[in-house]
Amino acid sequence: MTELLSIEDLHVSFPTEDGIVKAVDGVSLTVNSGETVAIVGESGSGKTVTSLSVMGLHKKGSVIIEGSIKINDGGTIKDVVNLSPNEVRDIRGRAVAMIFQDPMSSLHPYYKIGNQLAEAFEVHNPGNKKAAKARAIEMLDLVGISEPDQRAEEFPHQFSGGMRQRVMIAMALMNSPRLLIADEPTTALDVTVQAQILSLLDKLKKEFDMGVLLITHDLGVVAQVADRVSVMYAGQIVEEAPVDDLFYTPKAPYTVGLLKSVPRISAKNERLKAIPGQPPSLIHLPQGCDFSARCEYRNLSPVDCAVIPVSLHTDSAGHSSRCHIPIEVRNSVFAKDLQELK
Amino acid sequence: MLAYIGRRMVFALATILVVSAVVFMIFAILPFDPAALTCGQRCNEQIIEANRIRLGLDKPLYEQYFLFISGIFLGRTYGAGSAAFSCPAPSFGYSFNENACVTDMITEALPITINLAVGALTLWLTVGIGLGIVAAKFKNRWPDTGSSVFVLLGTSLPTFVTGLALLIWVTIKWKIVPLSLTGYTSLIDNPFKYFQYFILPWITLAIAYAALYTRFTRAALLETLGEDYIRTARAKGVGEQKVFFKHTLRAVLAPLITMASLDFAGLIGGAIITETIFNLPGLGRLTLRSVYEFDLSVVLATTILAATVVIVMNLIVDMLYAVLDPRVRLT
Numbered sequence: 009m010t011e012l013l014s015i016e017d018l019h020v021s022f023p024t025e026d027g028i029v030k031a032v033d034g035v036s037l038t039v040n041s042g043e044t045v046a047i048v049g050e051s052g053s054g055k056t057v058t059s060l061s062v063m064g065l066h067k068k069g070s071v072i073i074e075g076s077i078k079i080n081d082g083g084t085i086k087d088v089v090n091l092s093p094n095e096v097r098d099i100r101g102r103a104v105a106m107i108f109q110d111p112m113s114s115l116h117p118y119y120k121i122g123n124q125l126a127e128a129f130e131v132h133n134p135g136n137k138k139a140a141k142a143r144a145i146e147m148l149d150l151v152g153i154s155e156p157d158q159r160a161e162e163f164p165h166q167f168s169g170g171m172r173q174r175v176m177i178a179m180a181l182m183n184s185p186r187l188l189i190a191d192e193p194t195t196a197l198d199v200t201v202q203a204q205i206l207s208l209l210d211k212l213k214k215e216f217d218m219g220v221l222l223i224t225h226d227l228g229v230v231a232q233v234a235d236r237v238s239v240m241y242a243g244q245i246v247e248e249a250p251v252d253d254l255f256y257t258p259k260a261p262y263t264v265g266l267l268k269s270v271p272r273i274s275a276k277n278e279r280l281k282a283i284p285g286q287p288p289s290l291i292h293l294p295q296g297c298d299f300s301a302r303c304e305y306r307n308l309s310p311v312d313c314a315v316i317p318v319s320l321h322t323d324s325a326g327h328s329s330r331c332h333i334p335i336e337v338r339n340s341v342f343a344k345d346l347q348e349l350k
Numbered sequence: 351m352l353a354y355i356g357r358r359m360v361f362a363l364a365t366i367l368v369v370s371a372v373v374f375m376i377f378a379i380l381p382f383d384p385a386a387l388t389c390g391q392r393c394n395e396q397i398i399e400a401n402r403i404r405l406g407l408d409k410p411l412y413e414q415y416f417l418f419i420s421g422i423f424l425g426r427t428y429g430a431g432s433a434a435f436s437c438p439a440p441s442f443g444y445s446f447n448e449n450a451c452v453t454d455m456i457t458e459a460l461p462i463t464i465n466l467a468v469g470a471l472t473l474w475l476t477v478g479i480g481l482g483i484v485a486a487k488f489k490n491r492w493p494d495t496g497s498s499v500f501v502l503l504g505t506s507l508p509t510f511v512t513g514l515a516l517l518i519w520v521t522i523k524w525k526i527v528p529l530s531l532t533g534y535t536s537l538i539d540n541p542f543k544y545f546q547y548f549i550l551p552w553i554t555l556a557i558a559y560a561a562l563y564t565r566f567t568r569a570a571l572l573e574t575l576g577e578d579y580i581r582t583a584r585a586k587g588v589g590e591q592k593v594f595f596k597h598t599l600r601a602v603l604a605p606l607i608t609m610a611s612l613d614f615a616g617l618i619g620g621a622i623i624t625e626t627i628f629n630l631p632g633l634g635r636l637t638l639r640s641v642y643e644f645d646l647s648v649v650l651a652t653t654i655l656a657a658t659v660v661i662v663m664n665l666i667v668d669m670l671y672a673v674l675d676p677r678v679r680l681t
Binding site for chain 2: 063065093094097098099100101102105106108110113114115116117118119127128131132163165176179180182
C-alpha cells in the first residue's frame, strides 16, 4: 500500500468583486493505493474545488491556492501547488486522471471516440500513433464496450450516457494512472447504469492497483464503494472516518443531519427530514463553527458555537470530527436519534 | 445522401419558381405600363403598341410568365420578320433601355461582383477570425481591447463612410492606389491591375464584415473554452496551445462557415453601395440603375438571380454542416 495523494492544509480561495470566497479552508486528506476515499458534501461545500486543485485545472490567475497537494508520480513525490503549469500538465492524465459528472458533455462532439482516447495516450507518448490506437481499442474492451474496434470509429452522440461514462473511464485509464479522481461519476446516470459504473470502477481499481478519490453527494454511493469518507461542509472537513464507522457511529452533527435526510422506503407518510437553513456564505463565514446556525444540537454545547472556532479532533481509532459538544454526549444523543430512523 | 441532395434540389427549384412567380406578379401589379417604358420621350401610341406585341405584353399574365420561363430554357425571339431580334437561351428578357439581352448584361456584371465578393470574403475571414482568435487568447488584455475598438468602429461606420474615406485619402490625397480608368482587368491578364482595381472596394466591404466576424469568433471561442469537453482535454494533459487551436477552434468552425456562406450569398446579389462608390459595373450597380430607370426585365432577372444564389448557398451550407458536424445527418 503506497500513499498516492496527500493533501495537507489546503486553502483555495477565489477573489471576487464582493470579497474573497474561501471555497476550501484547511482540508487534509490522503489516498492510498487500492483504496477508495469519498468526499461527501452538498453543492458548494468545496469538494469539486478540491479535486480540480489536485488536477491543477483551475483557471490561471483566478484562484489562490495554499497548502500542499503531494502526488506520487511513480515513486517521486511532486507537490502540485508548486509545480509549473507545464509540469502539472505532464502529471495530468498520466499519474492522476479524472472522470467528470456529465458524460454527455464531457466528450468532444466532433472527434471520433477512438481518436479522443488515443490523444490521451499520445500526449504522454508522442509519435506513437499505432500504439495509441491499439491502446484505445484495448481500453474500450476493458470497460465493457463490445466491438471496440468498430465503436472507436463512432462519435460520442452515437453512445448512450452509460456508455459515454465508460468511454470517459477508458480515457482516464489510457496511461494507467495510479490515482483516479471521480467527480460525481454517476450523478447524471440512471440507477441501474449507476450500479454498473460503480462496479466497473471497483473492478478497475483492483486491476490497476489504483487509489480512487470519489467526489459525491450520494450517501448510497458512498456506502457501496468507499473505504474511507470525508464529509465536507463550507470548505472544511467536518468528519473523517472509515465508511462503517461513519454510517454507524457518526460524530459530527452535520453528518447526522445528512444521514437523517436520506429518504427511507420504510418511512410511513411523514415529511422528508431536511437540515433547516442554508450553508453560510463563503465570503462571510461565521466566527465560530460554520454549521452552528443550522445545528439542532448546539444547545448541548458547553460553549457558544457561533463564536468559538472548532478544530478537527481525531480519536484513537482514527475517527476525526469537528464539534464542541463533549464526545460522550454526542455518542449517546446521536445513537438515540439514529435509532429512531430504523 | 444522394436522395437527400436530389430532394433538396427539387425543393430548391420549386422555391426559385415560386420566387420568380411572385416577383413577376409584383411587377404586373405595379402601376406602370412596361410597354410605355420601352421608348423615350418621343413616343407615340403606335410604337408602344408595337413594342407591347413584340414583348408579348399583350398576352394574359400567365402566358407572359410561361414565355419568360420557357425563354430561360429555350431562348426567346421578339417580334417577327426583319424587325425580329432574339436572345438565346438562357434568356431572362430584353432591356429596351440598353437595347441588349438581359442575360448578356448580367454575364458582363456578374464577374465583377463575384471577384469583389470573393476578395472581400477572403480578406474579412482572415482579419475577422484572426482578430477574434487574438482577442480570445488575450482576453481582457490590450490585444483584446484593441480588437474591440476595431469592432466598434467597423460595426458603426457605414460602408459609404469608410468607402468614401478610403477613396478620398488613399486614392485622391495620398495617391497610394491610383484611380482606375481602364476598368476591370481579370486576374490572369494583369494581376497587378486587378488588385489595384479591387483593393479598396475589398477593404471597404471587409471592414464591416470583419468587425462582425471578430466579435463572433471571440465570443464563440470563449464560450467553447468553458465547455466540459475542453476541461476533459486539459485533464488528459493536452497542452494549452493544442486545447485552443485544435479542440476549441474546431468547435467554432461549423457556425463560422455557415455565417460566411450566407453573407457571401448576400453579397452576390450585389454590394450596391460599395459598387456605386467605386464605380464598379457589377450586379449591384446594374440593379440600382435598372430600378431608377424602371428597367423591369433587368430588375426581375437580378432579383431571381439573388434569390437563387441564396437558395443554392443554403443547400451547400446544409451539406457542409453534415461534413463538419458528425451529429448532423442528412436524411
